[in-house]
Amino acid sequence: MNIIPSKIYQVDSNRRVLNKPTELQQLEVLEKRGGLASEAKRKLWIHRTGFQGEQTFYDFMFRMAKSHWRILHRTWLNIKGRVECDFIVITRVGIYFFEIKNYNGNLVYEYNQQTVNYRTISGDIMGQFKNMQERTIDMCRQMNYSGGVFHQLVYINPYYQATLPHEWLKSLLHYNQLTDYIEQMIREEATLLPANFSPDEAVDSIESLFACTEPYPPNVLSPEELKQLKHGIACSHCGSFHTICTRYKLICVHCRQNEPKERAALRLIGDYSVLTPFNPLQAADIVKIAGESFRRDYINKILRRYYQLAKVEKTGQYINPSQNFEHTYPHLSFKLKNSRNPLQ
Incomplete structure (x- = not known):
């Protein structure tokens, strides 16, 4: 499969509101104009809930991130196949990868399956998270990046909790832990030696070597x-x-x-x-x-x-x-x- 290089989306630090993915915008226009089939209404709800979680996470970054940090949103990378990163935050000392989950209920993950309020949901979120973790570590190694590489799964809904196996607990952040974590990122940047790439150089390297097109483009209406x-x-x-x-x-x-x-x-x-x-x-x-x-x-x-x-x-x-x-x-x-x- 040929993977075409693509420009990555860097968040404008002056804008508080993220750009919605085109597919979500399309579903919303179809809903407004009466063209959304019943089976697509749940798809709209899933996309809208996911984006709301990403916007909530970005609200923290907008308030607390340093002006020289670089924030990438919904980035598709070609690292032995396509992998998507919800957010990549690049400081002078490290690259931080964040996977955002926004379910309306308590999440329990065990035996490679997950339930929300005792209802099984499809997929394997920690398997996907592990895959993203391994591939992005390999990406940083190929870049010869000397800074730290960190991965966090953020359960962003403030009213619910996630329960994961012990080996994943250090990778889990809840809504009420985000402020402390970003403050820790600021402290690390003040105390650790800078990486061999500035934030802008890291963005350029990721874009030129690994960025690729999204494999699920929105439909074009006839x-x-x-x-x-x-x-x-x-x-x-x-x-x-x-x-x-x-x-x-x-x-x-x-x-x-x-x-x-x-x-x-x-x-x-x-x-x-x-x-x-x-x-x-x-x-x-x-x-x-x-x-x-x-x-x-x-x-x-x-x-x-x-x-x-x-x-x-x-x-x-x-x-x-x-x-x-x-x-x-x-x-x-x-x-x-x-x-x-x-x-x-």
């Missing part, structure tokens, strides 16, 4: 599947599709929320981006899910203003960021221009 979804643009406040588009505003008939038209158009393009994550963006395709909210020429104007052309010689096709608006342009703010509200 034109026929897109036709089955709710068309239009949902209210950003209440989610209702009963909205009216005026010259400058999107107005919700249900809750009367006003939103700048430009921002609403970017949200629509974001929905289309995650439903067809590998296709170039074209106004003619996007307006097919816009209903009567936006005209093609207006979507073209927004694409020209905010998106990069896929090819100079191919006009009308723009690079798809495969992310919703909230993740593509989190820095943008919009002023609501004056216009008459037809609902008043």
Whole structure:
């Protein structure tokens, strides 16, 4: 199997909120637009719960991590096969690998099986953790990395506990132990000799030698599947599709929320981006899910203003960021221009 090198995702230390995985964003858009089959609803719940646990862990890192630390989120590595790391935190003295678990119940692991509130769940979490541990130790050895290499399984739900065999207890952290552990990381950096790689050099080495593509990319919806979804643009406040588009505003008939038209158009393009994550963006395709909210020429104007052309010689096709608006342009703010509200 050929494994294609890929750019790893380094968390922006100025942003408190993590980018959601594209697959989770896609499931949420399908849920909003009425295209989520019943068997996929549990998949959405699993992905959403897992991401909430990762966000909770990152909240600790955002508050406590040093500015020169480097944090990698959901990194796929090729070390004798693909392996995923939920978080990699790199300091001047060590590389820390964190596996995050967020189950709604007490976890008990024994005999290579796990139960949550006495209900057996599939997989072998400690077997997977051991596999990640062994492969990442081998990765650091191949890099000739001189610093420490640490692995922790974090049971992040603050209301429940995990029970593991004695040999794994040192690798387990509960929610109420995270602050102490990060403070210990800070103390270790102050007292131990620096590694032969700076945090930035370690990131570059991991990326160039071991980063690989995710083996489970999100689906791309076909034109026929897109036709089955709710068309239009949902209210950003209440989610209702009963909205009216005026010259400058999107107005919700249900809750009367006003939103700048430009921002609403970017949200629509974001929905289309995650439903067809590998296709170039074209106004003619996007307006097919816009209903009567936006005209093609207006979507073209927004694409020209905010998106990069896929090819100079191919006009009308723009690079798809495969992310919703909230993740593509989190820095943008919009002023609501004056216009008459037809609902008043």
